[in-house]
Every structure is written in C-alpha cells, then in structure tokens.
Amino acid sequence: MIESAGxxxxxxxNLCAPVFQGQSFLVSADIDEAAEDYAENVHHxxxxxxxSGHSDVVQSRREIxxxxxxxxxxxPQVVxxxxxxxEDLILNTHRMLHAGLDDQVEPGVCRTHEVAVKYEKPGQNRKKAHLCMRASAVLEYMKDMVEHLDQDTADTDDIRDPYALAARYHHQFVNIHPFGDGNGRISQIILNALPLKHAxxxxxxVFDLTEEDRDTYSAIATRPSQVFYAEDTEVLFDEHTGHLELTEFIRDISVAVDGR
Structure with a gap:
C-alpha cells in the first residue's frame, strides 16, 4: 500500500510503523550519513x-x-x-502526501500545465514518454470521476466486484493525471481503499515487493491509455473496458486483512 520511493x-x-501506530513524532526523514541505515538507503x-546524495536520501524517506x-x-474516512x-478528500490527501516535497508542484491543487509520464516496459531499459490529458480538461474530468465514484459506492449491496471497481477508478485517475506529481501514490490509495471497504x-x-511486480503493474497501468481516450466519448462510462486487465491483476495480488 505504501510506495517504497526507491x-x-x-x-x-520501519518508517511507516510509527505513523500507523499514531506515533509519527518518533520518526524523522532526517538521517546522518554515519547512521546504520544510511548506506542501505543509498544502495537502494x-x-x-x-x-543518491544526502538530500535525495532524506527526500525519499520523507516521501514514504x-x-x-x-x-x-x-x-479511515472512506472505510x-x-x-x-x-474532490476535497482527494485534494486534501494529495496535500498531505506532497507538502514540501517539490517546489514545482503545489500540494492539493490540480495542475495547470501539461505533463508527460515516462515509463519502462518490462524487459526494456529505455523509458518511453506518454503525454497526459491536457491541463484544461483536468478539473472537468476530476469532477465527473468523483461523481461516478460516489454513485458507484453509495449502495454497498450493488457492488458485485470490488476489484473491478478499484481497477476502474485507478484507471480513470491515472489517465486524468490531475496533479503535477504524486498521481501514482494517490491512485494506489484509491486502489486499496475500495477493496478494504467493499470486499x-x-x-x-501487495505489488511493490519485487521488481517484476512493479514492472508488471506499470505495464498494465499504462497500456490502456489509448483505450481510455478511444472510449471516452464513444462508450458509456459503465461500459468502459480499459480497466479489465488491471482487475485480474489486482484480484491475483490482493491479500485479506483482519478487521476493518
């Protein structure tokens, strides 16, 4: 559920445990170069x-x-x-996620500039660039996505496949790409919140354990972008298919947790 930030x-x-235990005051992103964990941070x-300079190590720890x-x-809000x-819930989540991490990205504010995402296909070392949705369309698409999501989760009894639900809105969010950075981490929160609530x-x-898992997830998450745009104005929202491959991937890697 937590991106390892390299x-x-x-x-x-180790960094997350105190936060989840309500003791965030016990954990710090700052680390001395002589600390036992510093070399491991640099290595990874x-x-x-x-x-992998000192400021980069601190930044990666702060991201986590x-x-x-x-x-x-x-x-807890949705589960x-x-x-x-x-929209406020998503914006506030991004604000907490990204505060102080990047001067070029305003936390909790949708982007007003064009962005492209670089990714690697499994087995290839060269990154490819994918141009994201134009900035002028982001606010409208975000509003529509949240309205659909709220409607689809209003009645728990009507949710037949929580994994398809999670994949659908992960797919929507990734392709809207509303923020200058942090979209992957927010989409993974959505991806986990829905099965936690409705499964x-x-x-x-759990897909951040091996390089192979990360490559597979990245490929599955980025492949349907063309489908997203092709279906956008031609197919009813409930009949979109771009999330179907991700649905099965999520189903395969999901693990049950105790309690809610």
Whole structure:
C-alpha cells in the first residue's frame, strides 16, 4: 500500500510503523550519513536509478513518511467513517502526501500545465514518454470521476466486484493525471481503499515487493491509455473496458486483512 520511493521494503516498513501506530513524532526523514541505515538507503536508491546524495536520501524517506500519513488520513474516512468520495478528500490527501516535497508542484491543487509520464516496459531499459490529458480538461474530468465514484459506492449491496471497481477508478485517475506529481501514490490509495471497504473479507493489494511486480503493474497501468481516450466519448462510462486487465491483476495480488 505504501510506495517504497526507491528504498527497500524494510526501510519503508520501519518508517511507516510509527505513523500507523499514531506515533509519527518518533520518526524523522532526517538521517546522518554515519547512521546504520544510511548506506542501505543509498544502495537502494542507486539500484533504482535514482539520485543518491544526502538530500535525495532524506527526500525519499520523507516521501514514504508522508505517503503513510496520507494513507492514514484517507482510508479511515472512506472505510471506517463511510464518508462519500469527494474532490476535497482527494485534494486534501494529495496535500498531505506532497507538502514540501517539490517546489514545482503545489500540494492539493490540480495542475495547470501539461505533463508527460515516462515509463519502462518490462524487459526494456529505455523509458518511453506518454503525454497526459491536457491541463484544461483536468478539473472537468476530476469532477465527473468523483461523481461516478460516489454513485458507484453509495449502495454497498450493488457492488458485485470490488476489484473491478478499484481497477476502474485507478484507471480513470491515472489517465486524468490531475496533479503535477504524486498521481501514482494517490491512485494506489484509491486502489486499496475500495477493496478494504467493499470486499469480503477486506483486502489490500501487495505489488511493490519485487521488481517484476512493479514492472508488471506499470505495464498494465499504462497500456490502456489509448483505450481510455478511444472510449471516452464513444462508450458509456459503465461500459468502459480499459480497466479489465488491471482487475485480474489486482484480484491475483490482493491479500485479506483482519478487521476493518
């Protein structure tokens, strides 16, 4: 549920645990270069082809901690409190996720500039660029997506496949790409919140454990972009198909959790 930001699963778990236990004051992104974990942080960043200077290590740790805080904010709202999905909920989640991480991205505010996403296909070392939805359309699409999501989750008894529901709105969010950065992390919160709330037993998706898992997820998440645009004005929302491959992937990697 938490992106490792180029670090190991152990590092991510150690940073997140105090946050989830309500003791975020015990964890800090700051780390001395002489600290025991510092070399491991550097090693994993380099292995992920990320910058690995001291400021980069601190940044990656901050990303993990704030990802945990954003998750801890959003999940209880929709899972425990059964509050409806709203644009404010998503914007506030992004604000917590991205505060202070990037001067070029305003936390909790939809982008007003054009962006492209670079990704690697499994087995290929060269990244490909994908131009995202034009900025002028983002606000309208966000509003429509949230309205559909709220309608689709209003009556739990009508939800026949929570994995398809999660995949559908992950697919929508990724292709709208409303923020300058942090879209993948927000989409994963949506992806996990829906099965946690509506699956029986409650489930979460675990796909950040191996490089192969990450490559497979990246490929499945980016492949349907052309389908998204092709179906956008030609096919009724409920009949869209771009999320179907992701549905089965989520179903395969989901694990049950105790309680709600």
């Amino acid at each position: 670090n190991s699963l152990d590092i991510a778990q 960043l380099r292995s992920s082809n990320r910058p 901690i704030q990802n945990a805080g954003a998750l801890l904010y959003a999940i 425990k409190c059964s509050r409806p999905w709203s 029986s037993p409650p489930c979460v998706s």
